[in-house]
Amino acid sequence: MRLLAATLIFWVTCASGAEPPTHGKRPARLVIRGAMVIEGVGTPVSGPRDILIEGRKIASIAPSNAGRGWSADAEIDGRGKYVLPGFVNLHGHVQDERAGQPMPVDYCLKLWLASGITTVRDVGSDFAKAKAWRAQSQQGALPAPRLLLYRVFSARTPEEARERVRAFQAEGADGIKFLGAYRDVMEAMSDEAARLGLRRAHHAGVEETNALDDIRCKTTSIEHWYGVPDAAFRSGVQGFPPTYNYANELDRFRWAGRLWREADEARLDEVLSGMVKAGVAWDPTFSIYEAARDLDKAANQPYFDAYLHPSLEAFFKPNLSNHGSFYTDWTTDDEVAWKENFRLWMKAVRTFAEKGGIVGTGEDAGFIYRIYGFGYLRELELHQEAGFSPLKVVEHATYNGARILGMENEIGRVRAGWSADLVVVKGNPLENFKILYPDKASGNSGIEWTIKDGIPYNVPQLTAEIRKVVSEARGRK
Numbered sequence: 001m002r003l004l005a006a007t008l009i010f011w012v013t014c015a016s017g018a019e020p021p022t023h024g025k026r027p028a029r030l031v032i033r034g035a036m037v038i039e040g041v042g043t044p045v046s047g048p049r050d051i052l053i054e055g056r057k058i059a060s061i062a063p064s065n066a067g068r069g070w071s072a073d074a075e076i077d078g079r080g081k082y083v084l085p086g087f088v089n090l091h092g093h094v095q096d097e098r099a100g101q102p103m104p105v106d107y108c109l110k111l112w113l114a115s116g117i118t119t120v121r122d123v124g125s126d127f128a129k130a131k132a133w134r135a136q137s138q139q140g141a142l143p144a145p146r147l148l149l150y151r152v153f154s155a156r157t158p159e160e161a162r163e164r165v166r167a168f169q170a171e172g173a174d175g176i177k178f179l180g181a182y183r184d185v186m187e188a189m190s191d192e193a194a195r196l197g198l199r200r201a202h203h204a205g206v207e208e209t210n211a212l213d214d215i216r217c218k219t220t221s222i223e224h225w226y227g228v229p230d231a232a233f234r235s236g237v238q239g240f241p242p243t244y245n246y247a248n249e250l251d252r253f254r255w256a257g258r259l260w261r262e263a264d265e266a267r268l269d270e271v272l273s274g275m276v277k278a279g280v281a282w283d284p285t286f287s288i289y290e291a292a293r294d295l296d297k298a299a300n301q302p303y304f305d306a307y308l309h310p311s312l313e314a315f316f317k318p319n320l321s322n323h324g325s326f327y328t329d330w331t332t333d334d335e336v337a338w339k340e341n342f343r344l345w346m347k348a349v350r351t352f353a354e355k356g357g358i359v360g361t362g363e364d365a366g367f368i369y370r371i372y373g374f375g376y377l378r379e380l381e382l383h384q385e386a387g388f389s390p391l392k393v394v395e396h397a398t399y400n401g402a403r404i405l406g407m408e409n410e411i412g413r414v415r416a417g418w419s420a421d422l423v424v425v426k427g428n429p430l431e432n433f434k435i436l437y438p439d440k441a442s443g444n445s446g447i448e449w450t451i452k453d454g455i456p457y458n459v460p461q462l463t464a465e466i467r468k469v470v471s472e473a474r475g476r477k
């Protein structure tokens with residue numbers, strides 16, 4: 001009889017009766033029970049654990065048998081599932097049109113959430129619109145990741161640079177994204193921005209400034225990769241053919257594929273050390289360049305049918321006036337060169353990390369056959385290809401992302417006191433990152449919930465909504 005009573009009490013406390021959370025609605029108290037936890041800082045998986053979320057924050061984490069007493073308004077059964085911090089996408093562009101054709105902003109934002117992304121550093125979009133989306137996301141009124149807006153900067157003179165930085169801050173920019181800046185303009189901008197506490201993301205180009213300038217100006221992060229190998233040229237300039245035109249997208253991408261091989265190894269090592277010493281982080285965005293090493297594969301991805309919006313599809317058509325749609329005449333030779341380019345680039349990123357450099361993950365989707373979210377998750381696979389263990393890759397995607405944003409005490413890890421930005425996955429992503437893709441979110445695997453700021457979003461529901469948007473836009477109502 002006593003045994004029966006004990007069993008009964010155990011059953012009652014175990015199945016506390018709380019229902020799964022409501023999609024898009026923040027419960028006062030939410031418990032995830034019995035999940036394996038990946039903290040996000042490279043430490044080993046541990047579980048099963050119970051996670052108590054109160055409002056916007058993670059309140060407590062405990063081994064499952066200790067957490068059972070926690071009452072809650074809603075409960076997620078975490079058994080057989082993995083919980084990790086929400087991903088930080090360091091290189092996003094919120095887009096509501098492509099190739100002059102409209103596209104609901106929900107499409108981009110929901111795809112990000114459905115991919116486990118809870119924070120996006122937007123490095124260039126319509127600032128007025130993005131500000132409204134940022135506020136709505138903050139209020140929980142729009143299903144969207146947390147948005148940080150790094151405004152695209154340009155100026156003609158150092159004086160104008162300082163003025164513009166001050167104006168950006170007054171208008172509510174979270175940071176600055178710059179490209180193609182003259183050296184004196186970059187120096188003035190960096191100085192003024194540092195004074196005001198604004199972080200800087202440099203889309204380095206093959207131009208006047210390169211990684212050596214980033215080292216001197218203490219740029220927060222180098223986006224992509226140009227600027228790193230060219231800081232290590234012996235001759236100071238790449239061996240372009242005489243007909244080369246930087247403004248021609250085909251020339252630009254073709255010769256970019258022959259850039260890493262020209263970097264002097266010893267000089268490159270010094271550049272990488274200099275970046276580490278100056279605290280310049282690196283967001284390589286491998287995935288946005290992958291089409292260059294295998295164009296047909298990039299152009300024919302299996303999830304395009306259900307997930308590619310026709311406006312985005314139109315933008316992806318080869319067309320030298322759409323940025324990145326360079327493949328009007330792409331050759332075997334170009335692909336072979338790019339494969340070697342990737343190999344050298346990945347080796348440099350690995351060396352940079354081994355020296356103590358901070359590597360993050362960003363996607364740059366909306367260009368070159370990359371769909372929002374899918375492109376980001378592909379980036380995780382490519383970091384693994386670069387030689388990082390899956391646990392390290394998760395660290396790049398979470399804790400390192402938070403560090404690059406200066407938010408490492410708020411987001412990017414599964415820890416009490418941190419923001420309740422969590423991804424609940426059916427299955428173990430460390431065994432296979434592919435299970436995270438939005439088209440896998442049904443049945444027995446895939447992301448089940450993305451929780452942002454304590455708001456749970458049911459991923460199968462999000463993906464159904466996205467597929468409906470795409471199918472309606474294609475006129476298949």
Ligand SMILES: [Zn+2]
Nearest residue numbers: 091093123364
């Ligand atoms: Zn970009």
